[in-house]
Amino acid sequence: xxxxxxxxxxxxxxxxxxxxxxxxxxxxxxxxxxxxxxxxxxxxxxxxxxxxxxxxxxxxxxxxxxxxxxxxxxxxxxxxxxxxxxxxxxxxxxxxxxxxxxxxxxxxxxxxxxxxxxxxxxxxxxxxxxxxxxxxxxxxxxxxxxxxxxxxxxxxxxxxxxxxxxxxxxxxxxxxxxxxxxxxxxxxxxxxxxxxxxxxxxxxxxxxxxxxxxxxxxxxxxxxxxxxxxxxxxxxxxxxxxxxxxxxxxxxxxxxxxxxxxxxxxxxxxxxxxxxxxxxxxxxxxxxxxxxxxxxxxxxxxxxxxxxxxxxxxxxxxxxxxxxxxxxxxxxxxxxxxxxxxxxxxxxxxxxxxxxxxxxxxxxxxxxxxxxxxxxxxxxxxxxxxxxxxxxxxxxxxxxxxxxxxx
Amino acid sequence: xxxxxxxxxxxxxxxxxxxxxxxxxxxxxxxxxxxxxxxxxxxxxxxxxxxxxxxxxxxxxxxxxxxxxxxxxxxxxxxxxxxxxxxxxxxxxxxxxxxxxxxxxxxxxxxxxxxxxxxxxxxxxxxxxxxxxxxxxxxxxxxxxxxxxxxxxxxxxxxxxxxxxxxxxxxxxxxxxxxxxxxxxxxxxxxxxxxxxxxxxxxxxxxxxxxxxxxxxxxxxxxxxxxxxxxxxxxxxxxxxxxxxxxxxxxxxxxxxxxxxxxxxxxxxxxxxxxxxxxxxxxxxxxxxxxxxxxxxxxxxxxxxxxxxxxxxxxxxxxxxxxxxxxxxxxxxxxxxxxxxxxxxxxxxxxxxxxxxxxxxxxxxxxxxxxxxxxxxxxxxxxxxxxxxxxxxxxxxxx
Numbered sequence: 015x016x017x018x019x020x021x022x023x024x025x026x027x028x029x030x031x032x033x034x035x036x037x038x039x040x041x042x043x044x045x046x047x048x049x050x051x052x053x054x055x056x057x058x059x060x061x062x063x064x065x066x067x068x069x070x071x072x073x074x075x076x077x078x079x080x081x082x083x084x085x086x087x088x089x090x091x092x093x094x095x096x097x098x099x100x101x102x103x104x105x106x107x108x109x110x111x112x113x114x115x116x117x118x119x120x121x122x123x124x125x126x127x128x129x130x131x132x133x134x135x136x137x138x139x140x141x142x143x144x145x146x147x148x149x150x151x152x153x154x155x156x157x158x159x160x161x162x163x164x165x166x167x168x169x170x171x172x173x174x175x176x177x178x179x180x181x182x183x184x185x186x187x188x189x190x191x192x193x194x195x196x197x198x199x200x201x202x203x204x205x206x207x208x209x210x211x212x213x214x215x216x217x218x219x220x221x222x223x224x225x226x227x228x229x230x231x232x233x234x235x236x237x238x239x240x241x242x243x244x245x246x247x248x249x250x251x252x253x254x255x256x257x258x259x260x261x262x263x264x265x266x267x268x269x270x271x272x273x274x275x276x277x278x279x280x281x282x283x284x285x286x287x288x289x290x291x292x293x294x295x296x297x298x299x300x301x302x303x304x305x306x307x308x309x310x311x312x313x314x315x316x317x318x319x320x321x322x323x324x325x326x327x328x329x330x331x332x333x334x335x336x337x338x339x340x341x342x343x344x345x346x347x348x349x350x351x352x353x354x355x356x357x358x359x360x361x362x363x364x365x366x367x368x369x370x371x372x373x374x375x376x377x378x379x380x381x382x383x384x385x386x387x388x389x390x391x392x393x394x395x396x397x398x399x400x401x402x403x404x405x406x407x408x409x410x411x412x413x414x415x416x417x418x419x420x421x
Numbered sequence: 422x423x424x425x426x427x428x429x430x431x432x433x434x435x436x437x438x439x440x441x442x443x444x445x446x447x448x449x450x451x452x453x454x455x456x457x458x459x460x461x462x463x464x465x466x467x468x469x470x471x472x473x474x475x476x477x478x479x480x481x482x483x484x485x486x487x488x489x490x491x492x493x494x495x496x497x498x499x500x501x502x503x504x505x506x507x508x509x510x511x512x513x514x515x516x517x518x519x520x521x522x523x524x525x526x527x528x529x530x531x532x533x534x535x536x537x538x539x540x541x542x543x544x545x546x547x548x549x550x551x552x553x554x555x556x557x558x559x560x561x562x563x564x565x566x567x568x569x570x571x572x573x574x575x576x577x578x579x580x581x582x583x584x585x586x587x588x589x590x591x592x593x594x595x596x597x598x599x600x601x602x603x604x605x606x607x608x609x610x611x612x613x614x615x616x617x618x619x620x621x622x623x624x625x626x627x628x629x630x631x632x633x634x635x636x637x638x639x640x641x642x643x644x645x646x647x648x649x650x651x652x653x654x655x656x657x658x659x660x661x662x663x664x665x666x667x668x669x670x671x672x673x674x675x676x677x678x679x680x681x682x683x684x685x686x687x688x689x690x691x692x693x694x695x696x697x698x699x700x701x702x703x704x705x706x707x708x709x710x711x712x713x714x715x716x717x718x719x720x721x722x723x724x725x726x727x728x729x730x731x732x733x734x735x736x737x738x739x740x741x742x743x744x745x746x747x748x749x750x751x752x753x754x755x756x757x758x759x760x761x762x763x764x765x766x767x768x769x770x771x772x773x774x775x776x777x778x779x780x781x782x783x784x785x786x787x788x789x790x791x792x793x794x795x796x797x798x799x800x801x802x803x804x805x806x807x808x809x810x811x812x813x814x815x816x817x818x819x820x
Contacts, residue, residue: 062563083688120684125575127544127597135637136554147551147636148486153794155637156543157576158598158605162795166686171697173682174797175605178542178576178595186594190609193616214550217557218571220564273618275537275593277584280572287590290534407572408581410593 020196023268024257024419027106027250028358029098029206031079033069033243034344037101041247041355042362044344046392048373051345052229052241057090057211058133065225069243069346070211082110083166089128089154090210092163094246094351099164099204102248107262108202111169114252118202119172120165121191122248123183124350125406127157127176129212160208164248172200177350180406181312183207184247184353185414189271191251192414201256206248207354215349216242222281230315230347232340232372233324233388235379240314243346247354249361254419265361269399269415270299276409283319283405288326291411295401296330299415303331306415307397308369310356312405313340313388314347323403324382336397339389343374353404353412360400360416369395443709443804444614445658445665445673450522450625451768452515453651454491454755457500458522459674462751462765463772484632486639489647491756492630501586508569509582510546515761516579516627517586519652523623524587527656531621531664537591538580539610540654541602541626543760545576548631579627592619600722600729600791601682602626602760603653604799607767608680610657620662625654628761638759641794646725649756653764674771675803678786679705682799698736698790698798705802709786713741716802717784718773720749720766722791725757729792736790736798746788749773763791767803774805 030037033051034044044051051069060066071094076085079097088096099120100110108115126132131154138146161174172194177186184207191203209215219225219242226239257264272294276284296303312323320340327335341359342348348355359370372388379386398418405411455461497514498506500521509517520538529536544550553574557563572578577595584593592613596605603626610624628634630650638648657677658665681704685697706713719737723729737745751766752758758765770787777783789801 064562064564082686117683124597127576132544132550133554136551137558139551139633140555140558144484144632144636145486147547147633148640150640152637153641156597156599156793156795158543158601158793158797159795161598162684162793162797165684166688166796169686169689171683171685173605173608173799174598174684174795175609175682176597178545178597179580179593180575180577190612193612193618197612197616199612213557213563214554214574217564217566218553218568218574221566221568222571273592273594274534275581275584275590277588277590277593280578280581280585406577407575408577408593408595409584410577410581 022254023192023195023251024254025249025265025361026252026257026262027102028265028361029101029105029248030358031071031074031094031097031246033071033245038105038358041358045341045359045370046368048371048392049344050229058213063220065220067241068211069241071245080167083163088159088163089131091124091128091208092160095122095160095208096163096167098206098246098248100167102204102250103168106250114202115168115170117172118170118204119191119194119200120161120170120174121187121203121205122161123177123187123207124157124160125180125183125209126212126215126349128155128159129214130210131155133213164204179410180408181349181352182404182406182410182412183350185404185412188249188357188414189412192268195251195253202252204248204250207351208246209244209349209351211242211244224316226315229374230342231374232313232315232343233320233378233382234375235377237315237317237320239316241346243348245348245351247351247358249357264419265365266416267419269417271295271414272298273412278409281407283322285322285325288405288411289329291413292330295413295415301399305399306336306401308363308400309336309338310360310400310402311338311340312403313342315342328383334385337369337387337389339370339372341370343372353402356402357414360402363397363400364416364418367394367396369393442615442660443676443678444611444660446655446675447658447673448523448527448656449674449768449771450519450526451653452493452495452518453765454494454649456494459768459772459775462769463776485635488639488642490630490635491647491649493651510549510573510578511629511631512546512627513579513582515629515652516540517583519625519654520583520623523654523656533588534590535620536589537593537619537622538583538589539594539606539622539624540580541596541606541760542576543597543599543602543628545578546573546629547634547637549573551633598797599793600759600762601793601797601799603762603764604680604682604791604801607801608682611677611680614657614659620659620664622657623654624657625652626761626764627652628759641726642757643725643727643730647756649758651758651761651765653761653768672806675774675805678709678802678804680801681705684796686796694792694796694798695732695735698792699739701798702740702800705800709802711786716746716786716788718749718770718787719746720751720770720789722762722766724750725752728794732792733790763789770803779806
């Protein structure tokens with residue numbers, strides 16, 4: 015199926031720091047059960063907000079996961095990234111400072127960077143004015159620390175780069191890791207996304223009227239918005255040939271990706287641009303629409319996203335689109351981590367043979383057209399190619415494609 | 422025209438060894454404390470000499486920390502127009518102005534769907550993010566913030582808005598990483614071009630000097646150093662992209678031979694980042710088939726930063742021994758420009774080359790370095806244009 019040159023790229027490790035559990039295995043098990051990670055906001059003071067639910071990682075104890083870095087020296091997003099990266103490396107059978115990791119790259123996506131540090135600085139400035147922004151804390155506010163935390167935890171010597179392409183950023187990070195490994199620029203890459211629950215994001219979506227009253231219900235006729243959420247997810251990418259040679263478990267192969275920019279509006283999605291993004295991803299991976307057995311949707315649960323995304327998919331796939339579900343129904347919207355969680359779900363779907371559900375959908379929106387299948391409950395399935403969507407404010411669209419690897 | 426109706430086909434990418442080919446810098450847009458474009462960057466003197474309206478936007482007042490500050494000397498309305506300017510963040514204005522200047526300089530020769538934008542940033546606009554947060558604390562309800570401010574709190578605001586303004590639907594990315602941000606943007610853009618992801622990318626970085634950003638950044642300064650702001654964006658062309666053939670290509674400003682970025686946790690030993698940077702420089706030189714002695718000009722990025730300057734010194738000493746190339750200290754003139762630092766340093770190198778004209782005797786290669794507080798280090802190796810145009814690239818011989 016492949017047309018591009020270069021090395022084939024395998025996913026051999028996965029990590030998840032999520033409201034649904036710690037580690038890719040716990041995360042995947044929760045997806046199968048359709049569990050919800052949504053609960054009351056605890057990461058910031060919810061007083062005065064009308065919507066007070068979020069998908070927070072309630073039981074994250076960084077010291078249990080981070081052995082080399084001092085968690086207090088990094089922001090919460092960086093701690094998520096480092097823990098997810100450590101899980102992914104361990105899952106791939108690679109210890110910190112393993113030779114395969116020595117020059118590995120760290121690529122992470124984020125929407126809000128170290129948002130809790132910015133929030134803390136803003137709170138200090140309320141009391142102390144602008145000079146309070148000069149606390150030692152300020153040096154940790156840079157979003158670049160997210161990838162650096164993962165590199166420091168695993169002793170990686172390659173580039174540590176953060177993508178700030180908002181809610182598509184996780185796919186940007188995976189796509190870059192893929193290009194680095196495929197082209198021989200790196201022999202391994204840890205890539206994914208991380209974001210922390212924070213006041214500014216919640217307030218922004220609240221003000222836009224984009225927050226759901228209780229849980230997000232993507233593709234439902236009465237869907238009413240997103241629930242803000244947090245977490246970190248990571249994949250370990252390495253050349254397929256190396257992975258097979260060392261007898262590693264291969265979850266999936268990265269087949270390729272596509273990216274477009276709407277260049278129309280900062281916050282409204284654009285169906286034509288998304289459809290083109292799907293086509294570019296298919297062309298890059300050398301697959302036809304009929305090869306795609308499952309789509310892990312961006313599926314935020316807003317009226318605009320889900321209808322636009324469905325229209326774009328129909329423009330490419332015609333009247334018989336593949337099953338397309340949203341794991342945000344369980345996780346909420348983890349922002350810069352969202353597409354990375356989608357990638358973990360996609361690889362698990364290929365490896366374990368199941369379709370993750372849109373667990374909260376009750377009545378599928380008839381306006382989404384005939385034959386729409388948002389997978390109301392997890393079910394067995396054998397997709398051979400899975401398509402993972404990530405779209406963002408700023409008009410950034412990024413789609414990654416994963417394929418089954420048969421021994 | 423529907424931007425998605427006429428997309429050019431994806432071309433097969435280069436891979437493996439071929440991906441080490443250089444990319445041409447065909448144009449540059451720069452906004453800095455010394456003014457617009459490359460010319461003032463090549464002129465002698467600091468901001469005090471060249472600034473027209475440098476005191477713009479409140480610098481030098483009590484709002485700022487007690488260090489010298491060099492705001493960008495430019496009139497954004499003159500570049501972007503007045504309409505909608507109030508909705509843009511300070512970082513948006515800088516980055517969008519640099520993109521507009523680069524695009525004007527380069528001409529619209531590549532198709533819009535194969536032309537994209539890659540921008541480096543630190544936290545985005547500190548002024549907008551902190552102002553938005555301030556509102557969540559002080560409004561009657563925390564969500565009674567301005568909805569039109571919200572997109573500006575995101576790091577990708579500038580790249581998204583620049584794409585809208587210029588109708589560029591190709592690859593659009595924003596990368597972050599403190600003083601490494603500009604190198605990340607240039608390396609990412611280079612990788613994308615060599616992998617066939619776009620034909621032309623406007624790549625660079627921006628950093629603002631709002632009072633908020635200044636207070637956040639001033640603690641990292643070396644004694645006596647200044648804070649600056651600005652943006653530099655370069656039009657980079659994929660080798661062999663159709664528009665480069667059709668154009669009969671003018672002289673590029675320079676060529677990126679290699680960009681190598683690494684990481685070494687400072688907690689694992691204070692020498693680790695310096696050793697890693699020296700290794701990155703060695704790697705970049707090896708890729709270009711060059712020796713340290715071929716480097717005629719070095720532009721260190723960390724000269725204005727207390728903790729990073731010694732790391733950079735040590736690394737450069739390890740590479741060059743006692744025979745340091747001539748140094749171009751952009752931060753001394755412009756102040757420390759954090760995320761934009763390496764981009765403005767590259768712009769200053771190109772400005773000097775253009776000013777000097779083709780002069781093989783003074784050496785062809787320039788090295789730009791950057792060091793971050795978190796352990797990220799990196800460098801970019803550029804080559805000045807040859808007297809008779811780009812010509813064949815002998816540097817590939819050793820790849």
